[in-house]
Each structure stands twice: as structure tokens, then as C-alpha cells.
Amino acid sequence: MKILVAMSGGVDSTVSAYRLxxxxxxxxxxxxxxxxDDDYHAENIRKVKKVAEYLGIDYHILDLRExxxxxxxxxxxxxxxxxxxxxxxxxxxxxxxxxALVDFAKSLGMDKLATGHYVxxxxxxxxxxxxxxxxxxxxxxxxxxxxxxxVIFPLGQMYKEDIKKFAAGIDVLxxxxxxxxxxxxxxxxxxxxxxxxxxMDIDKPGNVLNTKGEVVGKHRGYMHxxxxxxxxxxxxxxxxxxxxIKIKPKENEIVVGLKDELxxxxxxxxDINMFIDKKxxxxxxxxxxRSAKTPCRxxxxxxxxxxxxxxxxxxxxxxxxxxxxxxxxxxxGGWIE
Numbered sequence: 001m002k003i004l005v006a007m008s009g010g011v012d013s014t015v016s017a018y019r020l021x022x023x024x025x026x027x028x029x030x031x032x033x034x035x036x037d038d039d040y041h042a043e044n045i046r047k048v049k050k051v052a053e054y055l056g057i058d059y060h061i062l063d064l065r066e067x068x069x070x071x072x073x074x075x076x077x078x079x080x081x082x083x084x085x086x087x088x089x090x091x092x093x094x095x096x097x098x099x100a101l102v103d104f105a106k107s108l109g110m111d112k113l114a115t116g117h118y119v120x121x122x123x124x125x126x127x128x129x130x131x132x133x134x135x136x137x138x139x140x141x142x143x144x145x146x147x148x149x150x151v152i153f154p155l156g157q158m159y160k161e162d163i164k165k166f167a168a169g170i171d172v173l174x175x176x177x178x179x180x181x182x183x184x185x186x187x188x189x190x191x192x193x194x195x196x197x198x199x200m201d202i203d204k205p206g207n208v209l210n211t212k213g214e215v216v217g218k219h220r221g222y223m224h225x226x227x228x229x230x231x232x233x234x235x236x237x238x239x240x241x242x243x244x245i246k247i248k249p250k251e252n253e254i255v256v257g258l259k260d261e262l263x264x265x266x267x268x269x270x271d272i273n274m275f276i277d278k279k280x281x282x283x284x285x286x287x288x289x290r291s292a293k294t295p296c297r298x299x300x301x302x303x304x305x306x307x308x309x310x311x312x313x314x315x316x317x318x319x320x321x322x323x324x325x326x327x328x329x330x331x332x333g334g335w336i337e
């Protein structure tokens with residue numbers, strides 16, 4: 001097959017390219033420029049070029065910064081401004097990595113696009129990776145169904161430890177086996193606050209309210225807080241830990257409460273992306289990447305759905321993705337309202 005391999009300069013995509021070439025496929029590489037850190041790109045392109053020359057393949061440098069800003073970076077900043085907790089990786093996968101990049105692969109006459117994501121495809125469904133510590137099925141839940149048919153994931157049944165060992169055993173790949181893991185969000189150096197500070201004043205003190213609406217303290221500025229956070233604000237006279245329950249951006253206020261006040265038994269989602277046609281079904285749901293799956297019942301209504309949980313969850317944040325699983329298979333998801 002003719003396969004375009006997304007190559008980031010990391011060990012995962014590098015080993016993916018190596019293995020596909022060894023299997024006899026006709027491959028080309030592509031490096032995506034997604035943001036404006038020129039030093040970051042220069043180092044990664046050096047690595048991609050090194051591997052491409054070793055494998056004897058062509059590689060492309062695709063400038064997707066404009067699309068990345070439109071669908072990922074700008075919404076990231078805007079969502080924090082309006083009190084949401086965004087998930088930029090989900091947006092990037094839908095519109096950039098498995099949107100624009102799929103289009104580019106097809107324009108080259110390729111049969112498939114390959115990436116180094118830890119996820120499997122089974123019977124057309126995104127399925128959790130063998131290495132659950134690296135599983136990225138949650139982040140791919142919003143990818144358009146028709147684009148999934150064009151994609152392969154060479155590492156889905158491998159363990160990260162084995163991939164590093166594999167790279168360490170090949171001279172030209174040794175550099176990749178020991179390099180530092182890339183950050184979870186590529187454009188965030190340390191914390192999201194650093195990004196927001198470039199665009200607006202986020203240090204505007206405001207009131208902390210309890211669930212009765214009473215002022216109980218002060219905070220640093222609402223954009224410093226996400227749902228479930230328990231530090232960085234004042235609660236006068238508190239004898240137990242308090243957690244952020246709600247963010248009120250227009251008023252520059254946060255609402256806090258005790259841990260059990262975080263409990264949520266039902267919620268609604270919008271802009272759903274489904275891989276099954278059922279309007280009512282039972283499954284399990286993840287409300288964040290690292291959250292456990294929770295049994296639930298889902299009722300779909302148009303592009304929205306209502307989720308009734310069999311047991312309460314905590315830390316539900318508007319702007320995050322709720323992802324539905326049937327066992328290990330992703331069957332749909334949508335944005336939490």
C-alpha cells in the first residue's frame with residue numbers, strides 16, 4: 001500500500017514509519033507545522049529528515065498553522081474566557097490530524113494515513129489500545145467516521161516499553177528511544193495559564209461564593225480555576241476542603257462547595273459524533289481523559305443527548321468531551337454542556 005506517515009520527530013511516529021517500510025509498504029512522511037515555535041519545528045524536522053534519509057523515503061512539511069489556529073488554538077483561548085474547560089487535542093484530531101491531513105494524503109494518491117497514536121481499529125470502531133497506560137481512544141472519539149476508514153494505527157497492539165526497546169536496538173533510532181516525552185498539549189509550555197496571559201488579563205480578583213450564593217472569600221481571577229480545583233482561593237472559616245463547583249465568567253465569580261457537592265447524576269451533551277445509530281442505549285462513559293468509565297443510559301435527540309448516570313461522578317466540566325464505550329470500543333461522544 002501507499003501510506004503517508006505523520007512524523008512528529010518522536011519515537012512513536014518514527015517506529016511506525018520504520019515498521020511500515022519493513023513490511024514492504026510504499027511510504028512517505030509528513031511533518032505538520034501547527035504553531036509558531038520555530039526552534040521546536042527545526043529540531044523535529046531535523047529528526048524527521050534523519051529518519052527519512054535512512055529509510056530512503058520522501059517527506060513533506062505541511063504548514064497547517066492557519067487551520068490549527070482556527071479550530072484549536074483560538075477556541076482554546078476563547079473557551080477559557082467564557083468559563084469552559086476546553087479539550088484542544090480532541091479538536092486537533094478531528095479537524096487537523098484526521099481532517100486536513102487525511103485530505104492531504106488523498107491529494108498525494110495515498111491509500112492510507114498512518115499515525116503513532118495508541119489506539120486500535122476493530123470492525124470500523126476506535127478501540128482502546130493494548131497499552132492502556134498510553135491509550136488515546138478518548139481523544140479520537142470526535143473524528144469523522146468516514147475519515148477513520150482511511151487511517152491505520154501501527155502501534156495499537158504494542159506497549160510503549162517495547163517500542164522504546166525496539167528503537168534502542170537500531171542505530172539510527174537510538175536517539176528517539178531515550179528522548180523526553182512530548183507534552184500533552186503541544187502549544188502549552190507548562191500550564192494553560194501561560195498561554196492565556198498572552199491574550200488577556202487573567203489576574204482580576206473576584207468573589208468566591210458558596211452554593212447558597214453567599215460571599216465567603218476572594219479568588220485571583222476566574223480563569224485560574226477549573227471544575228474540581230481545591231486550591232488557590234479563599235474560603236473564610238472553612239474547616240473542610242472546598243472545591244470549585246461552578247465558574248461564572250461574566251461576574252468573575254467562582255462557586256465552591258464540599259466534595260460531595262461535586263456529585264453529578266446526569267448531564268447533557270451537544271454536537272454529538274456517533275458511530276452507532278441507536279437513539280437510546282446503555283453503555284459506559286468517560287467524562288475526562290483520565291477518568292474511570294461510569295455506567296450510564298443515553299438518550300439521543302438530534303445533535304444532542306442526555307446522559308443518566310448509574311452512579312454519580314465528580315469533576316464534570318462543561319467544554320470537555322464525554323465519550324461512550326461499549327466494552328473497549330468507542331461508540332460515540334459529545335461536548336459536555
